[in-house]
Amino acid sequence: MKNKLSHLAIPYVIWMALFVVAPIIMVVIYAFSSADGGFTLANFGKIGTYAVVFGRSFKLAIIATVICLAIGYPVSYMMSKEGPRFQRIAMVLIMLPMWMNFLLRTYSWMSILENNGLLNQLFQKIGLIALYNNIFGTDLQFFRMMNTQGAVVLGMVYNYLPFMILPIYSVIVKLDNSLIEAARDLGANSMNVFRRVILPLSLPGVLSGITMVFVPSVSTFAISKMLGGGTEILLGDLIEQQFLGGAYNPYLGSAISLVMMVIVVICMVVMNRFGEGEEQAVML
């Protein structure tokens, strides 16, 4: 009977071959082709000229990931210590923003960070800007927050923080309580319990959280365009420009995409080495 049941997967296997495997093969073919269809490595040579963009993307994505981890780990840990009712509501509250498209949320940040936006209005009211002018002898009317790298990082942290909290939380909440009790019985203080028991056991969740924040951060293009004002081009913007933007060149775009896939594969390999990624990978 088992073999009969396994036939149920056949339609999906065909679907995957068509819409997962074939498209990736297309990207690989395009990455190694020139406009006239011949084989070439020139596309990868051209990537070198965009080293700045690569550097910037990695820098911003790493900063955003570190901030997400710094906020997300304590939040998940604290959540797991609360009662079941609170945990349930907190989980819903963390997932809820995702049901509003991330573009809507990013758009809201635009009006907060603007030069005459809400945050600057607030700073004006409480006299922060006057204070700053007094101390540094400047003559600012507002703090420039839009169209900076800081704004882009903020957008990444805001949008991807739930992706850090959820996997870490789902691992911590399943930790065997008797292990912690055992550690305490054997004389470990709170610090040691955390460092030697909880932290190592929650590592799979942390790693999956890091991947889930880093990958979309390094490849985003809408956030950088909306909050960075198009001046801080990231890898995602670069790819988008090659396909739908002015600099139409799908061959170069495919080459950059291929590089990005390699980055993701490296992330996956690292993750799989630390634990069975499947279960913890995404438990929303």
Added chain:
Amino acid sequence: MNKNNSFVNRLFMVLVFVFLYAPILLLIIFSFNAGSSNTIWKGFSLDWYQKLLHDRLIIQSVYTTILVSLLATVISTFAGTFAAIGFYAMRRRTREPLMTVNNIPMMNADIVTGVSLCLFFVAFFSQWSSFASWVNGIQSFFVLPTRLTLGFGTLLIAHITFNIPYVILSVSPKLRQMDKNLVDAAMDLGCTWMQAFWKVILPEIKPGIVSGALTAFTMSIDDFVISYFTAGTSSTLAMTIYGMTKKRVTPEINAVSTLLFVTVLILLAIINIREVRQERRRIVEQNRI
């Protein structure tokens, strides 16, 4: 871990939630603004809701978004559940490479998935066009359309493709938790394998299917990047907003956001209240036994 949190810890959590919800709250507040600014409050009005009703572009894109998300969720929940059962019944050696391929759309950067599908569709369309004109040339019973373009169909295919892995991911663990002998027992007692599926497997994995469907819907609603590369002529709400941010965003967007948020809030509240009630009933029944 029964020790409760200190005040400082609670405060930290509250701050994080404020951070998550402040922008959403702002959108909601300014949807009732009389002025057209998103930063200056000019008094209460419902103007933007009224204008929204007459904005064909936004209404159409909301419709597209909801339609594609619902269709993709239903189709991928069905397909994903069957696929998960199929994978479960496979030998480990066959299953593992397939699961790796299944994980690709989840792990890959959205933009790469979008771009690869875009390339694939465009290449397929150009092949199709020559195939269709060849078919049309050799017979005259029916006429195949020669020019296909990116549109709702490709958008739906893309959404199904990135949704199914999430369904499989939440159904598979439930299958593994299931007692394997149950299926064999059902078959020994004369069930066909279809009956075994309906009467034994399905009730066991139902929670996984529900959470898979919920995740799929969340992913569809939240997606922008993959839609952006595959939607072609049709436009989701996110794409419409993205197009607007280049010029000027109308506050009608605030009104749409508010309506969406309230709908989602009510839906989630209903789901949660139902779950809590079911749990309570289960506890009561267990006590009775």
